[in-house]
Structures are given as C-alpha cells and as structure tokens.
Amino acid sequence: MPIFDLSHPADLTAALFPDLLLMGGAMVLLLWAVWRRESAAHQRTIGLASIWLCVATLGAVLYMLFHQGHVTDGPIAADSFRFMVDVIVLLGTIAALALGIDDNDRMGTTTAETHVLMLLASSGMMLMAAARDLMIVFLGIELMSVSIYALAGLNRRSVRGAEGALKYFLLGAFSTAILLYGIALVYGATGTTGLYEIHQRVVELQLGSSPLLLIGMALLLVGFGFKVSSVPFHMWAPDVYDGSPNPVTAYMAATVKTAAFAAFLRVWLEAFNAEIGTWHRAVAMLAIATMVVGNTIGLLQRNVKRMLAYSSIAHAGFLLVAVAAGSMQGASAMLFYLLAYTLATFGAFAVIVVLSRGDAPVTTEDLSGLWTERPWLAVAMAVYMLALLGFPVFGGIGFFAKWYVLKAALQAEEPQIALAVTLVLTTVVSAGYYLYVIMVMFMRPRPANSEAVTPTPGWTRFVMVATAAAILILGIFPDQTVRYVVRGTPRLGAYVPPVKTAPARQAALTH
C-alpha cells in the first residue's frame, strides 16, 4: 500500500499519474495532429491514437483502483469513487472518439484536433473526479468546459450549430461565474477551499446559519445545476444538444454529466455534510422539478436528438435523487446509474450517427419501419431505449440502475418517499416517448419515399455492439457489478496514517 504524501511534488505527481498521462499524451497528439496536412486519413490516425491513449489511461486507472494507496489530506483524493468515475469517463471518451472518427468522415470534417479536444476535456473531468478542493474542482470544470465550447461549435457552416455553440458558451461562462462566486463566498465564510476543512470549520465554528455560507452554497447549487442541466437551469440543453455534432452531443449528455455529478456529490457530501438539513430540501425540489419537466416535455419531441436531450435532463433528475439521499449508498447508486446511462446514451447516439444525413435533424419519421430495412439496427435501438427507460430484462442494466437509486432513496436516514414516488411515476411517463420510438420502428411501415439507410461504419458498429452487449450482459449479472460499485464511495474525512510514516515526512505533515 503506497502512501502518497501530497506535500511532496513527486508523490502528488504519482497520485495524479492517470490524469497527467492523458494530459501529456493529448499534447503530444496535438503536435502530431498539426504536423501533417489535414486529411481524412490523418484524422482517422489521430482518432485511433487517441483511443489507444484512453485505453492506456484506463489501464493506469484500473491499476490504481486495485492497488489503492493512501493519500494525506490535500487537494486530491485517491479513493475508489474517483477511479470508478474515471473508468466511466474514459469508457465514454473511447465511445465518443470512435463515433467521432466515423462522424468526421461522414460530415467531411478533416481536422484531427477534434479528438485532441475531447482528450483534454476528459482530463479535466478526471481532475473533477479527483478534486478535494474547490479550486481544483473549478480548474477541472474550466478545462472541461473550454474544450467543449470549441467542440460544440464544430459544425461551423450550420446555423443551428452556431446558435447552440454560442448559447452553450454564454450560459457556460455565466454558470461558471456563479460557481466561482459561490466558491468565493464559501471561502469568505470558512477561510478555506479544502472540502474537508470547510466541513471541519462549519462544525467547529458553528457556521450553520452564517448567511455568507448559505448564499455561497446556494450559488454553488445553481452553478452545478447548470452543469448537470437540472430544471430550472436546463434551458440551454435542448438547443445545444440539437446543434452539436452527434458524438459531441453524446459526450455532453453522458460523460460531462458524469463528471459534473461526481464533483457535485463530493462537494455536497464532504464539505456540506453537516448542513444536510439545509440543502436537502433544495436538492430534492430540483430533483422533482427536473424529473417532471424533463419527462413531460420529452413526450412532445419528434426530433430524436431533442428527445434524447430532454431524456438526459430527466436522467439528471433521477441522479439528483441519489444525491439527495445524502448517503454512501446514494453515491454508489449514482455511479451505477451513470454507468448504465453512459452505455445506453452512447448506443442511442451511435444509431443517430448512422441515420443522420448532413445537417437535417433525425426525426421519429426517419425511424419508422426501420425493422423491415435494418433489423439489427432497430433491435439495438430498442435495447438502448429500454435501458434508458429502465425496463426489466430487455433493458438490462438500466432496470437495476433505477432500482438501486430507488433503494438508496428509500433506505436513506430519512426515507425519501416523495422522491421515490416521483421517480416511479415519471418513469412511467417517460415510457411514452421511449416506447413510442420502439413502436415506430417495429409497427409502422417504412415510408415509400424514404432513402436507404447508409451502411453502418466500422467504429459505430463497434460502439453499438459493445454498448448493447454490456447493457444486456451486466443486466444478467447485476450483483457482480454492484459488488464493485458499492466500494466506489468517496472516502470522507481526515487522513489517518495506516502505518508509521517516516520521521522526516511526519515532521513535514505536522508542519
């Protein structure tokens, strides 16, 4: 068991090794990308190299997950929560890169930097998962957001793309400012930005009713609310998701949400743990509003990407239920849910990559009768829809994800009956649009004038097969998955040295 003393630069570097590997690799790839002339072949090469870099980082993360060391109190955590979030983020990144290679080919995008930007955004997300200090949270969010602002505007010639990118940039900058103001006020109230130190000072100095702290917490909640697109801070999501290229939309809907929720949960459970009575009601109200609005407006959508955007808002609501539970069980339920949600979302967007033509939106009309023309594509889409819905057996892991969130809500210290009831009822509502897609695919005839669906490109096929298989197979063995995920709780509190540390280091620690 290695012990990372975060006051030593070498140990800090070691504790951050996977993150640094991804960042350093991304910079090498950036130079490689720009060294050659832009071409479709070069774009594919860089995409493939990016995927391999992610696989290497995934290896490093898994190594650290299974050989977990202890870290001293500091800005970085090295618990299983961090590494499991990293695994979900990296799997999502690999899927987004794979879809990106094919989508770039299809759209005629030859810039290889798109892959590098995704890698940089992912390294920011990994930093968010690791952060135990509000400044590191902020650094991670910025690294992630700035890369994604550029990715969202990739369709330069599309008006909808430009509108979405501008909206995302303005609202993202706005929400970041609110978040930063919240951080400043929390710092003003407690005199520290370290998450655990905030908790300690709130308890010691009895700051529970300090207006500075309360306003700071409210602003942080608004800032994170924007990042996870919870109602009423969701307005940007449908336009941005609709305008961005398909792989980027999937990446924003699944992976960005994963990282934002990871940071959200750690800040809330660690820094404001003693304040649960104060924030609980606010988070619960956000969760209920998000579930109700996301699912009901989703019913009205006929553009599949917008429908998935509202579905992603609704899922943010389900995830907020896990946060509102305020328990370790909630944290692991959230991880499990994020895994299932990431798999299903990337699968669904892989189908959209196949169906989309140029800049025109994919509507449910394009899906009708898909079963008669491309049966396997229709079956795969059905699996993803059922997984998003949380349907038993055919929805695989999606059902268990909802089940564990529900269980966490009901087994919290104060059982969250209202949240659980809303979760179940809005899930029934969401069947209205998920099952509609399936109904259209299998029971409507193919319109006579519809063009033939283009053959599925190789990488998209890989993403579809991998996600569908993972959803179904993990759905058969949920216990094994849960056994791993349950360990993925954030380790809160102060560092307790497990063994005797060397005297020099001890002196450095007390100093």
Place this chain on the structure above:
Amino acid sequence: MERTYLPILLLVGFVVTNAVAIILISHLTLRPRPTAEKQTPYESGMPVLGDARERFSVKFYMVAVLFIIFDIETVFMIPWGAHFRQLSCGTDLVAGVCPTGQLSLFGLWEMLVFIAILLVGFIYVWKKGALQWD
C-alpha cells in the same frame, strides 16, 4: 479594522466630489455659441467616414486571443519570480536566504512545465498558420 478602509473612503469621496464639481462648474459658466464645426462629433476637423460598426477580419481577433495567452503567461511569471527563492528552497527561508544544502529545483521545474505547455500551444498555432497574415 474599520480605519484601514478610511483611505479608500476618502478616495471615493474625492473622486465623486471632483467629478460633480467639474461638471457643475463647466455647466454654470457655459456660454453656448454653436457653429456647424463645433457640432461635429470630433472637433479635430477630420470628416467622419462611414460607420464604426464594420466587419473586421477574423485575423485581428486571432492576434488579440494570442496576445492574451502570452499576456497571461507574464501575469503568472511575475508572482512566480517574486517567490522564486521560497519556491526553490526545501524549507523556510532564514532571513531571506535559503539555508545551505536545502536548495531544490522545484520552482524551476514548475515554471519549465508551464512554459512547455505554453510552447506546445505556440507550436500548434504556428504550424496551423495562425501567425501568417496573408
């Protein structure tokens, strides 16, 4: 503690009084004798050409953004330079000097890593052709 803010209060008071006084005095002692020349936006005698809200070439924005990057570098380097003695010392400074045998390369490496990252960006910009005006 409140007294420490007194100079700021004095400054604010001075600025406000001064501004109000200048506007008030020039308003009270004003003798308006407008001529066509005086009514033009700029009294320098240059005729106004077109609208100021024109489209500018994107290159100007590119230069501005690149300037910011290197500007930020300087903003970061100045505090680093001011603390360099402490950063390159393993323990606390004694009377502003590092005790013998305690020198470390930490501070140097920190800045080298930062500059290397910036350099990657610079090479990228260069190879991409953003520095070429035509």
